[in-house]
Amino acid sequence: MDGYLTRRRHEQLRTQVRSFIAEEIRPRLPLEGVDARLDSTLVRLMARRGWVGLTIPKVYGGRGEGHVAKLVVTHEIARVSPGLAAELQACQLGLAGLLNLGSEPLKRTWLPRIAQGEILPTITVTGRDSGSHIKGITATARKDGDVWIINGGKAWIGASHVADIHCVVLRTSERTGDDCLTAFLVEADREGVQPLPHQESVALEGFSFGEVRFNDCRIPDGNRIGDVGQGEEVASSSSVLYGRLNLGAVALGILEAVLDAVVEHTTQRHLYGKPLIKHPVVNDQVGAIQANVTSARMLAYLAAHLLDRGEDADTELMTAKYEIAEKAVASATLAMEIIGAYALFPGESPIAQLLLDAHAMRPPAGTPGIQRLRLGQQAAGLTKGTSWSRRFASPRHPGMLARLSGD
CATH class of the missing domain: 1.10.540.10 (Acyl-CoA dehydrogenase/oxidase, N-terminal domain)
Structure with missing residues (x-):
């Protein structure tokens, strides 16, 4: 771009x-x-x-x-x-x-x-027993005077074992309404915070995403993020404004890596006396991947541009995450077909790993089904309240700067 x-x-x-x-x-x-x-x-x-x-x-x-x-x-x-x-x-x-x-x-x-890069933060929302259903969170925070006592587990946390602080969303009410969750800042070295042994996974080499348990972890009320009952807002604003675009950015990089690998393979490997890329069927397939890359770039950079302008960009953010992840999976699958048996061996081609990485972009910050659900609600005018992108404009937008500066 x-x-x-x-x-x-x-x-x-x-x-x-x-x-x-x-x-x-x-x-x-x-x-x-x-x-x-x-x-x-x-x-x-x-x-x-x-x-x-x-x-x-x-x-x-x-x-x-x-x-x-x-x-x-x-x-x-x-x-x-x-x-x-x-x-x-x-x-x-x-x-x-x-x-x-x-x-x-x-x-x-x-x-x-x-x-300053002195500490690394992460967000800790999902539980093994809740997944995308945020109100199904079972990890709890119970008020005890001026402190909160946290218990329960969180799973699939990005940067789980390297982060210094966690933004943790917990159940603070037995009710199931919009105010049943609250968010807290919890230091990773606080007593009662226990990262579980990290497991290997098939995707995203070098990425720490694991589980953390909280065992009678006591934190002061001053560590609360937002009001009591605003946990869903903390999680949703983070997911909509950061998570979807962030994951779209990772998927875009994967998609471009797929294109780079395919171009390298089809220009260097010869069949019937000429490079693969000069065979019409292969050329057509590479063209399809290039089209996916071009449209994905437009989606990602447009959504980020609108967000920086302080404009309503919720639809663009959801579309970017959904479409780019799907295009990455589709392109890596097509690349497997183009490269054939070479793709089965990591020393020969990165495509199989990129396909796994692309699939890993689909569930977080809302599965493809969740994205379609939200987009359908927006199309039908069924969403409630002000959009997240208008409520929490970019730091480059003057309204956000004024609010954050306390003016």
Whole structure:
């Protein structure tokens, strides 16, 4: 999207990211095994460059560069390491609830440290027994004087074992209405916080996403994010405004990596005396992948651009996440057909791994079915209240800057 919905500063940032990839990431590839998932070296190097805090306003020590800048960084890294890009975006996602609904003392305490790369945040919502059904959360927080006592487990947490703080959404009421959940900031080293042993997975090499249990973990009421009963707002605003675009960015990087691998294979391998790409059937298939890449870029950068302008972008954000993830899966599947048996061996081709990585983009921040459900509701005018993108505009939007500055 060079020059389309980006500005000179975005392209300068892209150049910086590509240099970092060449100097720091590529020499460490491949990121394999549980040990790689527990190694925070690279994500902390990125955090110290301010890339976790790109959307943190300058008043809190951040760069205040907005969502297009965040997209540039995540997208570029995902082209070479989807797992590492997933790790970075999980930390970016972790600050969203604090930024959107945190109290002024919490923001003054934590946002500058996140912006400087001193600490890594993450968001902790999903439980094994609830999945996408947020009101099905069973992990609880019980008020005891001026503290809350947390118990229960959380699963599939991005950056689970490398994060320093968790934004945790918990049940604080037996009711099932909109006010049954509350969010809290919980330090990873606080007594009663226990990461479970990390398991290997088939996708996103180098990405830490595991489980954490809370056993009578006591936290002060000052660590509450938002009001009591606003937990669903914390989770939903984080998912809609950060999670969907972040995951779309990772999926976009995967999609471009698929195209790169297919072009390399079809231009270097010959059949019947000419490169594969010169055979009409193969050329048509590569063209289909290129079309997917082009449209995915447009979707992602348009959604980020609208978000930075403070415009209503909920539909574009949902569409970007849904469509780009689906295009990544479809393109990687087609690439398997183009490359054939070569794709079955990691030493021959990255396509099989990219296909698994693409599939891993579909469930988080709302499965494809959830995205279609929400898009259908919007089409029929069944959504309630102000859109998330208008309620919590980008840090580059003056209204957001004024609110965060306390003006």
